[in-house]
Amino acid sequence: MDIAWADVLRAALSFFLIIVGIGIAYVCFRLGGMLRRMSMTVVRVTDEVVPILSRAQTTVDGINLELQRVDEIMVSAVNATKGAEKTVTSLSNAVTAPVKKASGFAAAAKEAMATFRAKRAEGVHTKPTTDATSEAATPPAQAAAPEPAQPKDGIRVQEHAATNGSVPDELPPELRSRDRGPSISQISWALPKRRA
Amino acid sequence: MKRFVLGVLGLTGAWLWSRGARDPREWPKRLPKEVAALWDDLDDAFAAGRRAAARQTADFEDDLRRVKPGQ
Numbered sequence: 001m002d003i004a005w006a007d008v009l010r011a012a013l014s015f016f017l018i019i020v021g022i023g024i025a026y027v028c029f030r031l032g033g034m035l036r037r038m039s040m041t042v043v044r045v046t047d048e049v050v051p052i053l054s055r056a057q058t059t060v061d062g063i064n065l066e067l068q069r070v071d072e073i074m075v076s077a078v079n080a081t082k083g084a085e086k087t088v089t090s091l092s093n094a095v096t097a098p099v100k101k102a103s104g105f106a107a108a109a110k111e112a113m114a115t116f117r118a119k120r121a122e123g124v125h126t127k128p129t130t131d132a133t134s135e136a137a138t139p140p141a142q143a144a145a146p147e148p149a150q151p152k153d154g155i156r157v158q159e160h161a162a163t164n165g166s167v168p169d170e171l172p173p174e175l176r177s178r179d180r181g182p183s184i185s186q187i188s189w190a191l192p193k194r195r196a
Numbered sequence: 197m198k199r200f201v202l203g204v205l206g207l208t209g210a211w212l213w214s215r216g217a218r219d220p221r222e223w224p225k226r227l228p229k230e231v232a233a234l235w236d237d238l239d240d241a242f243a244a245g246r247r248a249a250a251r252q253t254a255d256f257e258d259d260l261r262r263v264k265p266g267q
Contacts, residue, residue, distance in 0.1 A: 100256050107252035112245030118235035 061112075118190035 209223065217226040
């Protein structure tokens, strides 16, 4: 039997080509299915994403609008704060002056009252009383020198009070009260005050 | 009017009585002295009040300056 190797070679090549063609056809068939599914997937994703994107755009627009409102609110708040600060400053300046005057007037009234009371309490026991009592109780010849009689009367009252424990009753009341002097509260009231 | 005059006279007498003039006969002599002494005391009191007001105002302004240093 005579074998023609050339025919065998052709037959083998033909078989190989047939196999390759079948393989390529199979791959193309699978690739076509995959492309079809991919295109469907892309269409589906596109259909789902576009509304989401439009809603996101709407949301972002709303957020921008709210941010603009917040910005306006902040500007209004800053302006209100500035206005309030100006108002408080004006009010403080308007209130400070009367309060300062009232404070000064109160301090003046207090100090004047304390000084007046201290002076009055001091004046009860000094000159007019002794003048009157010396003029009323002594003849005119002795009434010319009333000043030296003050310390003697005071010393006499003090000595009598120290020995007997009380002021003598026979003395006139203005002479007895002269020895007393201002009280501690009157002195402390008349002294200059120290601020804390 | 009569009541007013009597009231003023009564208050003046009571004031002089409280100041030690127990004999009404010495009231005409005592009244000018007491009034002069009262005016002197009032002058001293007003002077002390003015000094206290100036001191208090200065302290107030110092306090304000301490609270608000910018002013």
